[in-house]
Amino acid sequence: MPNEQYPSLFIPGPTDVAPEVLQAQTLPMIGHRSEEFEALFARVQDKLCKLFYTNSRVYVLAATGSAFQEAAIRNGVQSKVLNFVNGAFARRWHEVSLGCDKRASLVEVAWGQAVTPAIVLDALARRPETEAITVVMNETSTGVCSPVGEIAAAVRDNYPQVLIFVDAVSSFAGVKIPFDAWGLDICLSSSQKALAAPPGLAVAAVSDRALEKAKSVTGRGWYLDFLNLEKYLLRSTTPATPAISLMRALDVQLERIFAEGLEARFARHQALAARTRRWAVDNAFALFAQAGYESPTVTNIANVRQVDVSALLRAMGRQGYQLSNGYGDLKGKAFRIAHMGDRTQAALESCLNALTAYLNRSA
Numbered sequence: 001m002p003n004e005q006y007p008s009l010f011i012p013g014p015t016d017v018a019p020e021v022l023q024a025q026t027l028p029m030i031g032h033r034s035e036e037f038e039a040l041f042a043r044v045q046d047k048l049c050k051l052f053y054t055n056s057r058v059y060v061l062a063a064t065g066s067a068f069q070e071a072a073i074r075n076g077v078q079s080k081v082l083n084f085v086n087g088a089f090a091r092r093w094h095e096v097s098l099g100c101d102k103r104a105s106l107v108e109v110a111w112g113q114a115v116t117p118a119i120v121l122d123a124l125a126r127r128p129e130t131e132a133i134t135v136v137m138n139e140t141s142t143g144v145c146s147p148v149g150e151i152a153a154a155v156r157d158n159y160p161q162v163l164i165f166v167d168a169v170s171s172f173a174g175v176k177i178p179f180d181a182w183g184l185d186i187c188l189s190s191s192q193k194a195l196a197a198p199p200g201l202a203v204a205a206v207s208d209r210a211l212e213k214a215k216s217v218t219g220r221g222w223y224l225d226f227l228n229l230e231k232y233l234l235r236s237t238t239p240a241t242p243a244i245s246l247m248r249a250l251d252v253q254l255e256r257i258f259a260e261g262l263e264a265r266f267a268r269h270q271a272l273a274a275r276t277r278r279w280a281v282d283n284a285f286a287l288f289a290q291a292g293y294e295s296p297t298v299t300n301i302a303n304v305r306q307v308d309v310s311a312l313l314r315a316m317g318r319q320g321y322q323l324s325n326g327y328g329d330l331k332g333k334a335f336r337i338a339h340m341g342d343r344t345q346a347a348l349e350s351c352l353n354a355l356t357a358y359l360n361r362s363a
Contacts, residue, residue: 002319002320002321002350003320006320007317007320007321007322008320008321008322008347008351009322009338010321010322010323010324010337010338010339010343010348010351011322011323011324011336011338012140012170012193012297012298012324012336012338012340013140013169013170013190013192013193013199013338013340014192014193014198014199015192015193015194015196015338015340015341015342015343016196016341016342016343017196017197017198017249017253018196018253018256018342020252020256021196021197021198021249021252021253021256022198022249024245024248024249024251024252025198025245025246025248025249026245027245027248029244029245030244032237032238032241032242032244033237037237037242037244037247038235038236038237039236040244040247040248040251041060041236041237041238041242041247042236043251044060044247044250044251044254045057045058045060045233045236047251047254047255047257047258048060048203048205048254049205050258051172051173051254051257051262052172052177052179052187052205053176053177053178053179053180053181054179054180054205055180056179056180056205056206056207056208057205057206057211057230057233058203058204058205058206059071059203059204059206059226059229059233060201060202060203060238060242060247061201061202061203061223061224061229061238062200062201062202062240062241062242062243062246063200063201063202064190064199064200064202065167065169065188065189065190065202066092066096066202067202067224068186068188068202068203068204068224069092069093069096069134069167069188070096070099070100070224071186071188071204071224071226072132072134072165072186072188072204072210073093073096073097073100073102073134074100074217074219074220074221074224074225075210075213075214075217075220075224075225075226076131076132076163076165076185076186076210076213076214076217077097077100077102077131077132077163077217078131078216078217078218079102079103079131080102080103080104080105080127080129080130080131081097081102081103081104081105081130081131081132081133081134082104082105082107082123082124082127082130082132082133082134083097083104083105083106083107083133083134084107084109084115084119084120084123084133084134084135084136085106085107085108085109086108086109086110086111086112086113086114086115086136086139086142086144086146087111087136087139087140087141087142087144087327088139088140088141088327088328089136089139089140089141089167089169090115090134090135090136090139090167093134093136093167094106094134097134100219101219105123105127105130107119107123111141111142111288111329111330112142112144112288112289112290112300113144113290113293114144114145114146114147114289114290114293115135115136115146115151116146116147116150116151117147117150117151117153117154120133120135120151120154120155121154121155121158124155124158124159124162128159130159130162131162131163131213132162132163132164132165132185133155133162133163133164133165134165134166134167135148135151135164135165135166135167136166136167136169137166137167137168137171137177138168138169138170138171138175138295138296138297138298139295140169140170140193140298140327141300141327141328141330142288142289142300142327142330143287143288143289143294143295143298143299143300143336144288144289144290144293144294144295144300145171145175145289145293145294145295145296146293147293148166148168148177148182148184149178149182151164152164152166152182152183152184153182153183156183163185163186163209163210163213164183164184164185164186165184165185165186165187165188166184166186166187166188167188167189168187168188168189169188169189169190169193170193170194170295170297170298170340171189171194171295171296171297172187172189172193172194172195172203173189173193173194173195173196173257173265173341174193174194174265174266174269174296174297174340174341175194175266175269175270175296175297176262176263176266179205179207184205184207185206185207185209185210185213186204186205186206186207186210187204187205188202188203188204188205189202189203189204190202190203191203191246191250193297193340193341194269194297194340194341195250195253195257195341196253196340196341196342197246197249197250197253198246198249200243200246201243201246201247201250206226210226211226211227211230214226214227215227222239223239223240256342266296268345269296269297269339269340270296271345272339272343272345272348273294273295273296273297273299273339275339275345275348275349275352276299276337276339276348276352277294277299279352279355279356280299280301283305283355283356283359284304284305285301285302285303285304285305286301286302286304287299287300287301287302288300288301288302288330288334297338297339297340298336298337298338298339298340299336299337299338299339300326300330300334300335300336301334301335301336301337302333302334303326303332303333303334303335305359307359307362309325309326309331309332309333309334309335310325310332311362312335312355312358312359312362313325313335315358316351316354316355316358319354321350321351321354321355323335323336323337323351324336324337324338337351
């Protein structure tokens, strides 16, 4: 049972991790150039490719998803990149682009609104020399899920030379992302969200086209250099010492994901999201996300009831449920309930019942 000391995490990462996944980290250490590690790496690589629905490759780094935001820019852009910003983490990608000394153009989309194909095509029509675009699929700060598949199709049809970079940090493993079928070039994520593994690993599917582009880009660095990562990937290892314990945990968690079944996992996330949204409306709140673009993994609830969000979060914490305040300027104006990873319907109902009881007491 959740308690105040070890609360059940309904925050948008890190998520709760299964005991057997945590236990995998306690095995004796092995050499990172050993055959045993290479076998582990190969298993993880194969499973990640299946989860990304790709026949290309998935790079794994001891890092967070932000590292692959930077890697995408360093490897895939020599000069001009177009950043679509509809939340805090999309803005971070723009800041990363500027930090890498690129000519980064910013397209502002209101928080709570999705990035749509029309918005992307309009921006590209004004900047046809763009080398790549960046889009956050599931904006954790707002609870908005942009239609990446539709965006990619529009870009491919109208601007086939433009690379498509997607941040799927809080959606990967919670929603189907067919990397090859959609024609994406880079799709990045992290271990601590819908994957429901411990924090500390970043993953990114990378297309042949993006890898080829990297060959002509200067200033790729070393740790994030795709050509360097590819050379070692072909040997089922990494250039630098990997996070072996975390790789073992991820290996076990990926087995659990496939045991559940991918379609069943995606459907469970959709059902949890729908239930959370119904609860919000039934309790006289509003949804912050644009209608039709609500996240399948985290619901951002607009505080139209003007409750004391900080007090609500403290009360829920005492009962063993950790929720999140609104992000940045939305603090106090919204609160977020994450329903990702291995979260069950029963656990969600328990949390929502506790929330309802608190609101009734405070009315």
